[in-house]
Structures are given as structure tokens and as C-alpha cells.
Amino acid sequence: xxxxxxxxxxxxxxxxxxxxxxxxxEFVLRPPVDVFEDRDGITFWADMPGVSRDRLxxxxxxxxxxLEGDIEFQxxxxxxxxxxxxxxxxYQCSFVLSTELDATQxxxxxxxxxxxxxxxxxxxxxxxxIEVRTT
Amino acid sequence: MLGLRSxxxxxxxxxxRLERExxxxxxxxxxxxxxxxxxxxxxxxxxxxxxxASPEAVTVYLFAPGxxxxxxxxxxxxxxxxxxxxxxxxxxxxxTYFRQERFTGPFRRVVALPEDVDPEKVAxxxxxxxxxxxxxxxxxxxxxxxxxxx
Numbered sequence: 001x002x003x004x005x006x007x008x009x010x011x012x013x014x015x016x017x018x019x020x021x022x023x024x025x026e027f028v029l030r031p032p033v034d035v036f037e038d039r040d041g042i043t044f045w046a047d048m049p050g051v052s053r054d055r056l057x058x059x060x061x062x063x064x065x066x067l068e069g070d071i072e073f074q075x076x077x078x079x080x081x082x083x084x085x086x087x088x089x090x091y092q093c094s095f096v097l098s099t100e101l102d103a104t105q106x107x108x109x110x111x112x113x114x115x116x117x118x119x120x121x122x123x124x125x126x127x128x129x130i131e132v133r134t135t
Numbered sequence: 136m137l138g139l140r141s142x143x144x145x146x147x148x149x150x151x152r153l154e155r156e157x158x159x160x161x162x163x164x165x166x167x168x169x170x171x172x173x174x175x176x177x178x179x180x181x182x183x184x185x186x187x188a189s190p191e192a193v194t195v196y197l198f199a200p201g202x203x204x205x206x207x208x209x210x211x212x213x214x215x216x217x218x219x220x221x222x223x224x225x226x227x228x229x230x231t232y233f234r235q236e237r238f239t240g241p242f243r244r245v246v247a248l249p250e251d252v253d254p255e256k257v258a259x260x261x262x263x264x265x266x267x268x269x270x271x272x273x274x275x276x277x278x279x280x281x282x283x284x285x
Contacts, residue, residue, distance in 0.1 A: 038230035049264030113200030113264015
């Protein structure tokens with residue numbers, strides 16, 4: 001088994017985002033994720049409730065996979081917030097992809113606020129079964 | 136595997152929980168006046184809840200991605216809304232988890248609403264992982280303009 005292939009190293013915490021925003025209260029939500037590696041690749045799941053497909057932005061920049069999404073709230077003008085666990089409408093996180101992963105073959109789907117992303121290992125790096133012929 | 140978790144997973148989960156509670160101290164689970172609600176949990180609690188109100192209705196948003204909405208049990212007694220259900224995240228086999236942060240298992244939350252909500256007038260829908268519950272407020276509680284006769 002390989003060592004960790006998707007590193008959460010550059011995932012940004014809400015407090016870091018706040019500092020970067022110059023002290024303004026601009027929170028970024030970091031979605032909870034599961035990351036799973038099997039023989040052929042890596043799959044990750046991110047909980048991003050409220051994000052529809054057209055408000056999701058998934059892109060590869062060099063060896064980084066960047067994930068952003070905005071929550072679409074239907075709030076009428078005369079509504080006021082009474083209580084909030086969720087203080088932002090923006091999700092953001094990123095992963096560093098290791099070189100054996102094939103960033104050109106990323107497959108993503110979004111259903112009921114759960115994003116599933118599959119990144120296969122490069123074909124030449126996938127374990128291959130060698131057929132032994134009998135003569 | 137059979138969905139059983141090793142003790143090491145528990146240690147990791149505990150660490151994640153502490154991490155989330157620390158996050159929550161910074162930016163989660165507070166009312167807008169800054170004090171913590173008596174029923175507030177850490178931001179790792181599932182589902183997260185937001186509540187908004189207008190003079191006509193109170194709207195509760197449950198951030199519950201990837202659940203079967205039909206299995207959700209919503210009940211309202213006077214002004215207290217109870218939510219319970221189960222989120223089933225199937226554990227993958229023949230591989231390794233590097234992170235396992237998403238909630239799985241049964242959940243329950245209780246939300247106190249303003250006292251003038253009408254439990255007879257509730258509507259709920261599920262879209263993009265958010266359950267939106269709208270409860271009308273009783274008409275008599277709406278602010279009324281008082282005309283002064285001269």
C-alpha cells in the first residue's frame with residue numbers, strides 16, 4: 001500500500017480565511033470529507049449541503065485540486081436570523097495530488113449535497129495482473 | 136470489516152471532535168447576540184441547523200446531505216421541533232481511509248422556536264441536501280398597527 005496520496009496540507013481553516021480577509025468576518029466552511037484509496041485510485045466524498053451543480057467549482061491547478069461551492073439560500077427580504085450553526089455560505093477546500101494520480105481523468109458527481117470525486121491512478125502505475133500461460 | 140471500527144479510529148474520531156469543538160468556539164453554535172444557545176452543539180453535530188424568521192413564518196434549515204428524506208422523523212410539539220433520523224454512509228472495503236470526517240449513524244436534534252408558531256401549519260421539503268421546514272406564525276401575534284383616532 002502506498003503512503004498517503006491525497007494530502008490535506010493546504011486545507012484552509014475558517015480562522016485562517018478570516019485572517020486572510022483582513023479581519024473581516026468572512027468565514028469559509030471546510031466541508032467534512034472522507035478520503036479512501038483502493039487499488040485503482042482515490043475517491044473522496046465532501047458534504048456540501050445547499051450547493052447545486054451550477055454553484056460548484058472543482059478545478060485542478062498544477063498538482064492541487066481545488067473545491068469551492070456556494071450555498072443557495074432562499075431568504076426573503078423580511079427574514080431575520082434567530083440561530084445559526086452555519087455562519088457562511090461558501091465552502092472551500094483543497095488537496096495536493098500526488099504524481100501517480102491521473103488528474104485528467106477526474107470524475108465528479110453531486111447528489112443531495114454530497115460531492116463524490118474519483119481520481120484514478122495512472123494506467124501505467126496501476127497494479128497489473130500477469131497472465132501465466134500454460135504450454 | 137462489516138462496518139466495525141478499530142479502537143484507532145475512535146481515537147482519531149475523538150481528535151477530530153475536539154478539533155471541531157475548538158472551531159465551534161471560534162465560529163459556531165452561537166446565537167447572534169454572541170451567547171451560546173442551551174441546545175447548541177459543536178459544529179461537528181449533524182445536522183447543522185439555521186433558523187430564520189419573518190413576521191409571517193419561521194423557517195428551519197437542516198444541513199443534512201445524503202440522507203433519505205423519507206426516513207427523517209420530524210415532529211413539533213407546541214414550539215419545540217424534534218428531528219431524528221439515520222444517515223447511512225456505507226464503509227468502503229478493500230482499501231484505506233485517510234480521512235473519515237463525514238457523519239454516519241443515527242442523529243437527533245431539538246430546536247426551540249418562537250412561541251407563536253402554529254404546529255398545524257408546517258411544510259417541509261428536501262433540496263440539495265438541505266431540509267427546509269417552514270412553520271407559519273399565528274396571525275394574532277403579528278405586529279398590528281394601531282390607528283389613533285382624532
